[in-house]
Amino acid sequence: MKLKDFAIERYFAKYEFETEYLLSCSDCDGLSKEYLLSLGSPGEIRYWESLELGYNDTRGSHMLRDAIARHYQTIGNGNIVVSSPGEANFILMNLLLEKGDNVICMSPAYQSLYQVAESIGCSVSFWSAERNPDWYFDPERLRELIIPSTKLIIVNFPHNPTGFVPDRDEWEMIVKTAADNGIVLFSDEMYRGLVHNGHVDKTVPACDLYENGVSLWGMSKSFGLAGLRTGWLASHNIKLLDQAEAFKDYLSICNSPLNETLSTIALNNSKRIIAGNIEKIKRNLELFRQFQERNRWFCDFPEPIGGSTAFIRLLIREPAMEFAEKLVKETGIMLLPSETFNYGKKHVRIGFGRENFPEVLDKFEKYIRGKTGNALNR
Ligand SMILES: Cc1ncc(COP(=O)(O)O)c(C=O)c1O
Structure with a gap:
């Protein structure tokens, strides 16, 4: 490719x-690192100090996946695969897409969200931002973009770069559009929790709402810990997660135990x-x-x-x-x-x-x- x-x-x-x-x-x-460690519980600090730097569980350490699962309503530690965010995106596109498939992605968007699909040979239909007068993505327009070959809908809220976040009804419409058509919804939630402007974050992660919803979150944006290179996919689609784990054998194999431990502390103080x-x-x-x-x-x-x-x-x-x-x-x-x-x-x-x-x-x-x-x- x-x-x-x-x-x-x-x-x-x-x-x-x-x-x-x-x-x-x-x-x-x-x-x-000093600040992060100052937030650690005595047990976490003992673990950090005696950490062994060998290979780690490919899916992510149990400790980290337990900490991640606590941030979802319906997700257990078996519903998670840890990797760097970009790696997660790359794996998912490769697992789900074939040449000739259609993908819907927002525009503008973080390039990897559509570029990997394009490189596989997929057609990409763009769900374009409108001004209303602030930036807006109309869920009705998304529905109109679906064609018989659409295999994947890719969304990203809070959105990079416009900062748009749908309200609860709009978000439910987006999820329903994917569910009604049996299409996998890849929801890049890298900026989850960073909601301001008089709004509160009421958006439920896609993986908690739809069995073929796949949520991506990680340490880079909401936590200010981009250097940990920690992200994860969360979904009820266990078959897809098993395949993602196997794909990872060809990439990073596993994550650094140092980064996983620091990520656990951050999640427990989110x-x-x-x-x-x-x-x-x-x-x-x-x-x-x-x-x-x-x-x-x-x-x-x-x-x-x-x-x-x-x-x-x-x-x-x-x-x-x-x-x-x-x-x-x-x-x-x-x-x-x-x-x-x-x-x-x-x-x-x-x-x-x-x-x-x-x-x-x-x-x-x-x-x-x-x-x-x-x-x-x-
Ligand atoms: C929407 C979105 N998704 C994924 C990523 C990738 O995150 P990372 O840089 O931690 O790999 C970014 C980074 O800017 C992003 O903006």
């Missing part, structure tokens, strides 16, 4: 560790960790709201409901990629342009999960104001 470059990841690879100010990250700041990240996101969102009011000529601001990002439209003449390239070279501020989402040339993603957001936004504002009146801007 030949895979196209992953444009978002390639763009990050170019600048993330070279430049000083990141304004588009989708993850929250990484928590320190409320506290996620609440801290939501607070930071809310503070940064408010700062961005004020920024946009002062600079209406520069961009709009469709408010996200959840997640850690927003997808704003630039009102300047320059294409987003050109603007982002100049910006990073002249100021060290990195923005992610919509060309990397294969979504036109007008948008950029803003990330709210970082502590230094106020400082970076301030530098950004100085930069764009310095350019006011410049022919590039309007």
